[in-house]
Amino acid sequence: MKPSLIVHGGAWNIPDVALEDCRNGCRHALDVGWAILSKGGAALDAVEAAIVLLEDDPTFDAGIGSHLNLDGKIELDAIVMDGATLKAGAVAAVERIRNPIRLARSVLESSEHMMLVGAGAEQFAREQGFTLCDPEQLVLDRERMAWQRCREDQHAVEFHVDHAMGTVGAVAMDSHGNLFAGTSTGGTCCKHAGRVGDSPLIGCGCYADAEAGGVSCTGLGEAIMRIVMAKTAVEFLRAGKSPQAAAEASTRLLLARGRGTGGLILLDKDGAPGFAFNTARMAFGYVAPDGSFIVAP
Numbered sequence: 439m440k441p442s443l444i445v446h447g448g449a450w451n452i453p454d455v456a457l458e459d460c461r462n463g464c465r466h467a468l469d470v471g472w473a474i475l476s477k478g479g480a481a482l483d484a485v486e487a488a489i490v491l492l493e494d495d496p497t498f499d500a501g502i503g504s505h506l507n508l509d510g511k512i513e514l515d516a517i518v519m520d521g522a523t524l525k526a527g528a529v530a531a532v533e534r535i536r537n538p539i540r541l542a543r544s545v546l547e548s549s550e551h552m553m554l555v556g557a558g559a560e561q562f563a564r565e566q567g568f569t570l571c572d573p574e575q576l577v578l579d580r581e582r583m584a585w586q587r588c589r590e591d592q593h594a595v596e597f598h599v600d601h602a603m604g605t606v607g608a609v610a611m612d613s614h615g616n617l618f619a620g621t622s623t624g625g626t627c628c629k630h631a632g633r634v635g636d637s638p639l640i641g642c643g644c645y646a647d648a649e650a651g652g653v654s655c656t657g658l659g660e661a662i663m664r665i666v667m668a669k670t671a672v673e674f675l676r677a678g679k680s681p682q683a684a685a686e687a688s689t690r691l692l693l694a695r696g697r698g699t700g701g702l703i704l705l706d707k708d709g710a711p712g713f714a715f716n717t718a719r720m721a722f723g724y725v726a727p728d729g730s731f732i733v734a735p
């Protein structure tokens with residue numbers, strides 16, 4: 439079976455000056471993921487490697503460079519889902535995990551549960567041999583300044599110096615037909631402490647069913663949750679829509695019923711990609727059938 443890979447770095451009003459960073463990030467994520475898949479490696483490894491790269495890239499709102507919450511702290515969310523078993527591993531509101539997608543994978547593989555949050559998730563991380571980091575290592579001056587300005591003034595995109603959103607995600611199918619999807623985020627700026635958005639919620643920010651397809655979403659979490667967007671997109675695929683039609687129907691519904699903006703990437707059960715967004719732009723990339731990388735915006 440031919441492997442397939444699609445990644446994203448967030449759907450929002452990406453300004454011209456941020457385009458190059460967004461494209462480079464997506465290209466590098468495809469590089470690391472495709473290096474695994476093209477050699478016969480596992481979809482789960484490819485999803486993890488692509489998302490780790492995007493978490494480590496300060497361009498995006500995940501891992502290093504995440505937005506701060508109202509209290510000036512970082513709280514990170516991530517999920518990865520196995521399309522064969524329908525088991526997910528998710529973590530939410532973790533503060534001392536450098537790469538939350540790695541911990542999500544550990545929940546997937548080593549826990550009877552599907553989601554762990556806050557202190558309990560960090561306790562699990564310690565039990566699994568993770569080294570907890572100092573949360574300050576994940577905070578950039580850029581984000582501290584944006585947080586200060588957002589608190590003192592009306593929350594505004596321009597305070598974020600070309601970096602207002604940027605959740606990351608990946609969906610991969612390997613040569614054995616295994617399908618995995620994952621999403622990682624720092625959430626929205628100045629969110630209330632304890633706020634969890636769509637990203638780590640099964641069916642909302644991520645879903646994978648090998649019988650239909652895999653999806654990773656980005657955008658206003660509260661709107662995506664209203665329409666359970668990732669599962670909705672998978673059901674569009676199951677009902678026979680093409681990957682592109684399923685993605686576009688999902689963003690239309692996000693606007694009409696979710697009353698919000700965002701986007702999504704997906705692969706159908708045969709690995710064919712689809713993507714859509716109702717924001718000005720979305721950072722994303724996928725591997726074309728001839729092996730070349732298509733990267734946007």
Ligand code: ASP
Pocket residue numbers: 448449499603604605623624625626634635636637643655656657658659660
């Ligand atoms: N969906 C994310 C959240 O609401 C944010 C984003 O995708 O930019 O936490």
